[in-house]
Amino acid sequence: MKLGSRTTKQKLVILDILQKTNCHPTADWIYQEARQILPDISLGTVYRNLNLLKSLGKIQELNYGSGQSRYDGNPNNHYHFVCEKCKKVVDLDLPVVADLDEQIGKNYGYKVSSHRLEFYGLCDTCQKEEPTT
Amino acid sequence: MKLGSRTTKQKLVILDILQKTNCHPTADWIYQEARQILPDISLGTVYRNLNLLKSLGKIQELNYGSGQSRYDGNPNNHYHFVCEKCKKVVDLDLPVVADLDEQIGKNYGYKVSSHRLEFYGLCDTCQKEEPTT
DNA sequence: ATAGGTGCAAATGTTTTGCTGTCAA
DNA sequence: TTGACAGCAAAACATTTGCACCTAT
Numbered sequence: 001m002k003l004g005s006r007t008t009k010q011k012l013v014i015l016d017i018l019q020k021t022n023c024h025p026t027a028d029w030i031y032q033e034a035r036q037i038l039p040d041i042s043l044g045t046v047y048r049n050l051n052l053l054k055s056l057g058k059i060q061e062l063n064y065g066s067g068q069s070r071y072d073g074n075p076n077n078h079y080h081f082v083c084e085k086c087k088k089v090v091d092l093d094l095p096v097v098a099d100l101d102e103q104i105g106k107n108y109g110y111k112v113s114s115h116r117l118e119f120y121g122l123c124d125t126c127q128k129e130e131p132t133t
Numbered sequence: 134m135k136l137g138s139r140t141t142k143q144k145l146v147i148l149d150i151l152q153k154t155n156c157h158p159t160a161d162w163i164y165q166e167a168r169q170i171l172p173d174i175s176l177g178t179v180y181r182n183l184n185l186l187k188s189l190g191k192i193q194e195l196n197y198g199s200g201q202s203r204y205d206g207n208p209n210n211h212y213h214f215v216c217e218k219c220k221k222v223v224d225l226d227l228p229v230v231a232d233l234d235e236q237i238g239k240n241y242g243y244k245v246s247s248h249r250l251e252f253y254g255l256c257d258t259c260q261k262e263e264p265t266t
Numbered sequence: 267a268t269a270g271g272t273g274c275a276a277a278t279g280t281t282t283t284g285c286t287g288t289c290a291a
Numbered sequence: 292t293t294g295a296c297a298g299c300a301a302a303a304c305a306t307t308t309g310c311a312c313c314t315a316t
Contacts, residue, residue: 006314008314044274045271047307048272061198101254104214115250115253119233174297
């Protein structure tokens with residue numbers, strides 16, 4: 001697998017962390033995980049490699065309202081549910097409507113290359129806790 | 134129209150700017166516009182009022198990859214096209230699939246309150262300029 | 267050998283906040 | 292009158308960058 005001009009251990013560790021988790025982590029979470037394997041890795045390196053892996057199409061950057069970006073080790077388009085209370089991001093197992101892009105392109109004269117669909121609300125856990133608030 | 138506990142001129146000017154434009158501006162753009170009407174308004178006030186208006190459901194905050202949030206004076210759900218080159222954000226005149234929320238909720242056990250759909254690509258202007266790049 | 271990558275720290279850019287004074291109700 | 296809001300500036304926060312050293316090729 002080609003990972004840019006040099007394959008460094010930092011790059012490999014970051015990609016591996018991202019591919020093994022399903023929690024759509026922030027850069028800082030990835031940094032904390034990576035330090036357990038490479039104690040001297042720096043946050044700057046994490047950001048540099050996340051940007052690199054993104055431009056290579058190996059990962060995706062997601063971002064919702066507040067603050068940090070989140071990263072997704074699955075490079076293929078898929079949809080997400082975001083819990084507005086606990087901020088959890090979950091993959092949805094829905095068919096991706098690929099020809100939507102083409103349709104929009106035709107109707108509006110744009111060249112559409114991708115789309116993003118996200119649902120917001122309360123996850124099962126947070127629904128139960130909600131009345132207490 | 135109720136705008137929180139006090140209706141200040143700053144609040145009114147910000148809401149008015151947002152409702153009269155269709156360019157989905159950043160906080161700073163709104164600040165620059167507002168200064169032409171209220172020269173002493175501060176950027177902090179702009180942010181405070183944008184957050185207030187958002188929590189009152191009068192406006193929406195949108196955010197894509199890089200840097201600043203953008204604001205939308207239309208509080209009703211609608212879909213957007215984002216040009217990846219010139220960063221322009223355009224409203225799409227598509228029917229909003231409201232029962233999507235309910236369906237997802239049923240299938241996954243979440244309480245879905247809203248969804249967001251965005252298309253990315255090149256707008257008509259940028260498509261023409263593209264070959265030169 | 268050497269260019270691309272790393273660690274560190276400083277810089278950048280956006281948004282929030284503390285404080286004091288002001289004004290809408 | 293009074294508490295919510297304004298202006299100002301500093302702080303907070305996420306992310307990027309400059310630089311000197313290191314290392315994969």
